[in-house]
Amino acid sequence: MSTFVSEFKTRATEKSGDLRHRQFIRTALRGYEAARDKRKGAFQSWEAARQAAAETKWEAVNHLDTHLEALVAKLEARGTKVHWASTGAQAREIIAKILREKNARCIIKSKAMTSEEIHLNDALEKEGFTVVESDLGEFIVQLRHETPYHIVFPSMHLTRGEIRDLFQKEIGDAPSDSPEDLTMVARRVMRQKYITADVGFTGANFAIAETGMISITENEGNSRLTSALPKTMITLIGIEKVLPRFADLALFLPMLATAGAGQPMTCYNTMYSGPRQPGECDGPEEWHVVLLDNRRTELLADAEQRDSLHCIRCGACLNVCPIFRNVGGHTYGTTYSGPVGAVITPHLRGLQDWKHLSNASSLCGACTEACPVKIDLHHHLLQNRRNASASEPAFFEKLAYQLFGIVANEPKFWSLAKKIGWLTQPLQRAVKGSALDPAKAWTKTRDLPPMPQETFKDWWRNRK
């Protein structure tokens, strides 16, 4: 067993038995579900909107080459410096090089999952740069030296009291546990950083090929400050975030807000089209856009699962996933958790190391039902299982299914198996749940049903 799977199992076992966590997340996500359902009602037809969004993303992803070229041409025409990064390491180096050239010391960041994906903060801190997260949730997890718990709500696993204690310890200021007070503490720290930071760093929600714009949506205004105050701005964006037309945002912005947070629109929606132009009074003097592949093109080559590049990182599939709700975000050990993480991580980081995430699913399909861009998530989990079993079958599992096939295909063997099951019931009960019990994975927490002496087929035969 790989370390990834054993670590996953250990954390999952611990977390799924944590009743406080279970109740906390369930309550939080019930609130989300109520808000989301209300906002879905504001669409003339949520289902038609999903279909339209899926078709637009299909168009974008299946013509990614031409859309990217159009995007870059427009960006460069307005003076933006565009960099192509094939790998995370390349992206880190491009960003570090810009920082070195600018003699930067402090970088202020707004929320970007792509930066988590390439472990940017660690790399920059190792080079001696100070990195400050300005999204409140990210700021909190950074103080805790943790990764985000959730792709949209990074610190949703923490209570107000825990955040107050954290601020008291790390900042020395926490008047109460009210969200207003805690926000004001964070705001005071950050405002100073915006002024002293040499470089502002952002992610992006969408990139518009038609107009050469980057769209960022946020609720705190921190991304606007990140981009407005420092002289240099760097944006890191996955290549799959391209939308063909500006008008597509009319659908995608409300859809992202609804699916992601149950909001009609995110509070701040900004389009960036270039650095400060002649005659303009504000904005960064230099803007670097780093386009990140990091094995996305391999996913693009997989016709069966290509639609997973439709993902707009709304987190809707995490929110409805009974696995995520019970094991929590950190258990996955991945940048992208929940169903979409289970689907794409094997492509981004290796199938054999990460196939367990596809196995850790009841295939209930709640994710696919929730996905606003109609990614066939739970069927992709099945495909990952098929690909993993085909390339590296588990010897005993394969053998067990071969034996099961022999028993299932021969009525005499099947009858005999049922009879043995019935006869050995008293033995099984005697060792129930112990190390000797062959069914202990089940019986440790659950009873087995009593086996009847007369099976359905016995009844059917006798009846005839």
Next chain:
Amino acid sequence: MTVTLFIPCFVDALYPRAGISMVEILERVGHRVVCPEEIACCGQPPFNSGYHAEARTIATPVLEKLADAEAIVIGSGSCGAMVKKFYPELFAGTRHAELAKQVAARTWEFSDFLVSKLGVTDIGAKFPHKVTFHDGCHGLRELGIQKQPRALLANVRELELVEMPEVSCCGFGGTFAAKFPMISTAMGEVKCASAAETGAEYIVSSDSSCLMHIQGLLSRQGKPTKTISLAEVLNAR
């Protein structure tokens, strides 16, 4: 009509009452029931684990036995989804590809068959209890079955149906329950808590496999709520 009833392996071995009820109901509404004894399993366990060749070994004789059936009724949403939705995928590009599509098109989950195919919603049942209904995920999301069992329950005399506050998976998931027992158990506990909130005496479902998981937890934890298959409720007088 001659109805070919496909009784899933766990219904055969563990829940014969559910299967017997299906036979009696189908006969009561005027159809001839046949039940091929050679069929034990649809092949879903190896298929869901990614072992397609092993799944085809089990599913091929099933397809051949069902080739001439007029209407195929499966006593489970999960196995129903396997035959109706996943057989065409499993056999794509093989010599059984066309047969798989034909069999899929003639296959129905039990409650869907009664309501959508036969137009029957009242079997004359009486079940004087407060119940809640658990939607098996495969029936619900692969086959889109949600209204059919409720239409049938609405006509059961003296039955009171109370819906659970959330539609959630019971945590069974086939081999998932054994591969990740603690996650599966946690999901089942959430389901049981959700059912308990309704105050129902019985959790009813079209899927005996979900009920096996739910009942396994309820029994172990000494909870009073009971589980019963939809067919048994519809066959109660």
